[in-house]
Each structure stands twice: as structure tokens, then as C-alpha cells.
Amino acid sequence: xxxxxxxxxPLYQAWAGQVRPLLSANTRVVGIxxxxxxxxxxxxxxxxxGALDISFYRDDFDRIGLHPQVKPSALPFELDGADxxxxxxxxxxxxxxxxxxxALFDYGRPARIRLAVLIDRGGRELPFQADVVGWRGELPAExxxxxxxxxxxxxxxxxxxxxxxxRDA
Amino acid sequence: MLDHAxxxxxxxxxxxxxxxxxxxxxxxxxxxLDTAASFVSIGExxxxxxxxxxxxxxxxLFFEPSTRTRTTFEIAAKRxxxxxxxxxxxxxxxxxxxxxxxxVQNLEAMNADMFVVRHAASGAAHFIARHVRSHISVVxxxxxxxxxxxxGLLDMFTIRHFKGDFAPLRVAIVGDVLHSRxxxxxxxxxxxxxxxxxxxVAPKTLLPSGIEELGVRVFHDMTExxxxxDVVMMLRLQNERMKGSLLPSAGEYFKNYGLTAAKLALAAxxxxxxxxxxxxxxVEIDSAVADGPQAVILPQVxxxxxxxxxxxxxxxxxxx
Numbered sequence: 380x381x382x383x384x385x386x387x388x389p390l391y392q393a394w395a396g397q398v399r400p401l402l403s404a405n406t407r408v409v410g411i412x413x414x415x416x417x418x419x420x421x422x423x424x425x426x427x428x429g430a431l432d433i434s435f436y437r438d439d440f441d442r443i444g445l446h447p448q449v450k451p452s453a454l455p456f457e458l459d460g461a462d463x464x465x466x467x468x469x470x471x472x473x474x475x476x477x478x479x480x481x482a483l484f485d486y487g488r489p490a491r492i493r494l495a496v497l498i499d500r501g502g503r504e505l506p507f508q509a510d511v512v513g514w515r516g517e518l519p520a521e522x523x524x525x526x527x528x529x530x531x532x533x534x535x536x537x538x539x540x541x542x543x544x545x546r547d548a
Numbered sequence: 549m550l551d552h553a554x555x556x557x558x559x560x561x562x563x564x565x566x567x568x569x570x571x572x573x574x575x576x577x578x579x580x581l582d583t584a585a586s587f588v589s590i591g592e593x594x595x596x597x598x599x600x601x602x603x604x605x606x607x608x609l610f611f612e613p614s615t616r617t618r619t620t621f622e623i624a625a626k627r628x629x630x631x632x633x634x635x636x637x638x639x640x641x642x643x644x645x646x647x648x649x650x651x652v653q654n655l656e657a658m659n660a661d662m663f664v665v666r667h668a669a670s671g672a673a674h675f676i677a678r679h680v681r682s683h684i685s686v687v688x689x690x691x692x693x694x695x696x697x698x699x700g701l702l703d704m705f706t707i708r709h710f711k712g713d714f715a716p717l718r719v720a721i722v723g724d725v726l727h728s729r730x731x732x733x734x735x736x737x738x739x740x741x742x743x744x745x746x747x748x749v750a751p752k753t754l755l756p757s758g759i760e761e762l763g764v765r766v767f768h769d770m771t772e773x774x775x776x777x778d779v780v781m782m783l784r785l786q787n788e789r790m791k792g793s794l795l796p797s798a799g800e801y802f803k804n805y806g807l808t809a810a811k812l813a814l815a816a817x818x819x820x821x822x823x824x825x826x827x828x829x830x831v832e833i834d835s836a837v838a839d840g841p842q843a844v845i846l847p848q849v850x851x852x853x854x855x856x857x858x859x860x861x862x863x864x865x866x867x868x
Binding site for chain 1: 562582583598600861
């Protein structure tokens, strides 16, 4: 099957243009590690962003265990009553989002959470939808999409095979 | 018997039990330390809990009394959302004549997922690990004079936190090495992680024969033993040892092997002082040192929770 993903940089620029109207002075931007944090940082730089690691909240821990290099979440602002914009690179099954929302509530009770993703690849298993989507497409289950970032900070998108025993969420 | 680190690691390289640090590969030790580092921040949050071990049942089986170790294992399990039950077995079933294995099998019948075992007899945790069902993990929380692996790991975490790299470090372990499971676990871990030099400092009567074979330098004079070291790891002198013929008196011991500011001044200026607790102030350590700026004894306690969370989550994850 031949799948062509869009060029990452123009895609980011168009996506950022859609996301900016959602930002107000009270918006707290939180990226999901790792790709979501890159997007969030570039979007609102030099403003600080929150970085959420969902490893401790995954629902497949029983099967795959813990990755030893979990970076702690860092949320440099209060979440109680906050207007949160959650950012991730790829939206797939929705399980990452379920974990992310659970994790956020351990830090406080946001007034609202919205979601912006660069890519929505279909295949949802949970009822999560994004408020902003950069590119939408149905990708077969065996493919793996990853956002990369080079030293200059430019994004790239790569399409590969799923790792055995590990499934994107 | 020592293939796969004494049965602690399964064919896929996954940690199944934590019984001793002897024979555990460097990658496994570092994986525990790295995982623990990510758990430290959870203890600093307002909600000090993650749902990783939700629905798991952990039994703390303490056949020998302990407050600190049992408490930190309990907190670690609770912060992982496990259901944890602590049993002081001495005061319950054993006094009614139930054997250790009977106790374990009864708890298995309650669908236990993990046992944390403290016992006065060396090898008790290994014995239980050999007899439990295959999905159950066993953590040794101290067995006789043999091993106290989570203490050894939290000590390594503390050293790495304050000193960074292990390779250039000179480390002195001071006190009752003979009766100390902590010292054995520390020595195995320090060797595997590759510190520059391990010294043990103790009177002849408190050193096991053949200790040099573990790759340590032996000192009987504390002023020589501490010279230039980066880490001073004190051991607890158990009071009952004073009654036998091993030592003349607590005062005499303090004079020769107690850590005072004057003796600590012989170590590197930025040396850290560690102690597994509970401390005998005025016996193995002077209060001025225990409460001084070089002591990292309370951080050891804090890190101990994160290290135990790491061990429990590594044992429980990826089993089904």
C-alpha cells in the first residue's frame, strides 16, 4: 500500500495557524512526550509549556511493562481551574489521551481541556476527538508514524513498521 | 544455580524476583536506578499516586521486626496504587505453629501477586521464591546476614544522585561488616557499577574472614581508611553485639570507629556520609556529623521509596 504523508514543515505551519486562535492569556499548553512537547514548545516559545509523560498511566503496563527511561512530567503552572490545550503529534486509538487526561487530573481539576494533534490517523478505540487536526487519514494498523526533529528544530515525519509487541496508542 | 542471576531474571531478561544484588548485571542495576529517578517526582506532587499497580495485591511478610523498611515498602506500594497488607508474622501465625510455607500458601490462596519478605534467616526469601507460583514475585527485604538488595540499590541511587559517575569514586564502608547484609549488598553493587575503590573499615572481630575476595581493601585504622574517600557508608552497630566478646564497650567502639567531624575531615572535602538507619548516635556516628551538611541520610530514606517503587513496578509489569 502506498501512503504519502504531507511534508512536516508546511503541515506544522498550517496546523499552528489553526491552533493559535485557541490560545488566550489563560491557556495552559501541555504537550504529551515526546512529539507533543516539541510541537507545544515551538508553538508558544518562549512561553513555558507543560510536559506530560503518560507511562505511569498506560493501560498496557501488564503486557509490556515499564520503559526505564520515563521522564517525569513537568507542569510549571497550576491546573486547578485552568484552560488546558493538550497537544500530541499523532492521534490513533485514543488510549494515550485517556492516560493523559487521567494524569492531568492528578495535578488538578482543569476547567476545560481541548486537544490539538498534528496527525489523526484513524483507528480510534476510545471516544476522543481532537479540536484541531493538521492532517487526517486512515493508516493501516501495521504502519507507524513518528514525528522527528533535527538539530535545527525542523520537523520531519517518518512512516515505518510497528515494532513487534508494542503498539502505538 | 547461578544462571540468570540465581533465577532472578527470566529467559527474556526480565526481572522476576529481587533476592540479591550478587550476579545481577550492570544493565539491570542501572535500569532500576533510571526507573527510580522517574518516580522521585511523584513523591513531590500533591497527588502522590499513579495507577500502575492498580488491582495488584502485595503482602509485606515481616518475620523479623522492622519499621523503616516495612513503612517505605508500604508507601511505595500505595503510591503505585497496589493493595498492600503488612503482616508481622512473628506475632501471629508462627507463634501458633504454622510453618513459613503454610503462611505463604495461605496468602497465595488469597491471590497475592507479590511478597516482600524480611527474615532473620539467610536464604528465606530465596526459599519462598522457589516455592511460589510462577506469576508471583518475591522481593528480599533483608535475610539474615545475607542480603538487603533494595537498601543496596537505594544507596547506589543516593551516590549517583550526589556524585554522578561511579567510576572515579573511593567508597569506605565502616563498621560491623560481619553481621551486615547491607554491607554485602553494597559491596556487590559497587563492584558491578565499577567504583574506583571499595574499602571496608572495621575491627578484626567485625569482619568476615576472606572479605578481601569480594574485591575490597581492608583497613583496621579508621583514620587511614577514610583518607581521601568520596563516600562514607556507615553501618549500624547492633546493640546485641556489644554483649558478646566481639567488642569491649560502646565508648571504646566510638573512640575507634565512630564517625566524628575530626575523622570525616580526612575524607574528601565534598565527601557524603550515608547510614542505613536506625542510627546509634554516639556509638557509630556523632550527632554533629549525622546532622551535618555532608550527611545524606534523610535523602536516602526519600530515595528508598522511589527505588522500591521502581523494583515493584519492574517486577509486576509485563507479566500477563
